[in-house]
């Protein structure tokens with residue numbers, strides 16, 4: 001019966017908005033986690049129907065001594081009606097529900113007749129229909145095999161490779177190569193790979209297409225001296241993608257501040273055989289950019305916590321009631337945005353950094369364009385000479401760009417990438433890329449920084465100081481030459 005108590009407790013905590021489904025399920029004992037998460041999700045899908053049935057059958061009134069909460073009744077009645085019964089030894093709680101078994105089944109039939117449906121599944125709440133338009137994306141872990149070997153593997157499993165851009169909703173056997181991401185395959189949304197050997201051995205990673213964009217845009221170095229930071233790594237999809245793009249060469253520092261998520265990250269990286277990754281359980285904001293360890297870092301990926309408003313293939317929306325306080329929502333977005341901005345500004349302080357990718361799975365301009373435009377105006381961007389990478393370096397073929405009306409300079413929107421759920425066959429996503437521009441012309445425009453260097457010498461901000469030193473050396477060379 002403990003398993004039902006655990007599932008009911010997750011539902012109780014969801015009701016009182018104490019976390020997301022994913023977050024709350026991660027607190028359940030590992031041995032029961034899979035089972036509990038399946039029961040919670042199924043119960044949520046049928047919640048309105050189950051609540052009606054329990055009401056009509058008067059279950060809570062007649063068994064109020066045994067059934068202490070509606071959520072406990074929901075999970076038990078779910079298993080009586082839609083599974084093979086309650087999976088627990090005999091006892092007073094089980095008996096309290098089973099006494100009403102005939103009545104419960106009767107109420108279920110009445111609802112089906114009333115709604116004119118034949119199958120139980122037709123009573124499930126519609127999951128977000130935009131999710132049904134998202135193919136099952138499978139990223140090939142090129143550290144372990146190549147795309148041709150992967151294609152052969154799936155063909156041997158009975159799939160047919162088609163030269164198409166989208167998977168037909170009627171054909172579950174077709175698969176295709178993605179047009180934008182080289183190591184990505186598309187399958188029908190209903191295909192599950194959880195039991196596939198290639199998934200279990202880390203040879204494929206189940207990752208939404210949009211979530212593959214940041215690593216590709218960052219374009220990390222492939223060199224034994226390459227040094228890259230993934231500042232917000234767990235669970236590690238983008239880290240393993242970066243590691244693959246770096247061909248396991250150089251060093252990829254994978255930072256993650258949350259201890260539990262850090263442990264998930266390490267498991268993921270070892271499964272994917274990422275050998276060039278140094279996982280670090282630390283808060284990126286507390287890392288000293290001048291620390292020798294990171295002095296050679298040229299590329300930083302920032303995929304910080306966000307509202308997640310772009311994710312459509314998860315069930316959290318089932319528990320988001322309409323009365324969700326708009327104000328609290330706005331406040332939360334602004335809090336997230338100021339944290340996100342801090343992360344970008346911190347990344348800009350690393351002395352050798354040349355390229356910073358900032359991404360979110362949010363569709364809110366507050367967390368996307370607004371954060372980018374604030375970052376561009378920040379002291380860190382001005383003194384470090386950061387600007388947006390041009391469209392030609394940021395998935396040039398991708399049609400949907402940033403919202404120009406949300407940028408100070410509308411032309412900057414072309415540098416940004418957006419994905420819209422329901423329209424782009426992906427979750428909602430946003431990608432931007434800052435690059436350090438050290439041209440002489442730009443330097444000339446920063447007279448103030450020059451003055452600061454003259455006045456402060458060694459203590460002036462390092463990137464500008466380095467540039468100025470380089471400039472001085474070049475001038476001296478020219479004079480000598």
Ligand SMILES: C[S@@+](CC[C@H](N)C(=O)[O-])C[C@H]1O[C@@H](n2cnc3c(N)ncnc32)[C@H](O)[C@@H]1O
Nearest residue numbers: 232233234235236237238256257283284303305
């Ligand atoms: C959106 S998730 C990252 C997903 C990851 N990039 C992936 O593709 O698998 C954000 C992660 O950043 C972590 N995080 C948030 N703030 C952080 C900080 N200041 N330093 C390090 N990690 C942080 C969170 O704990 C969370 O695991």
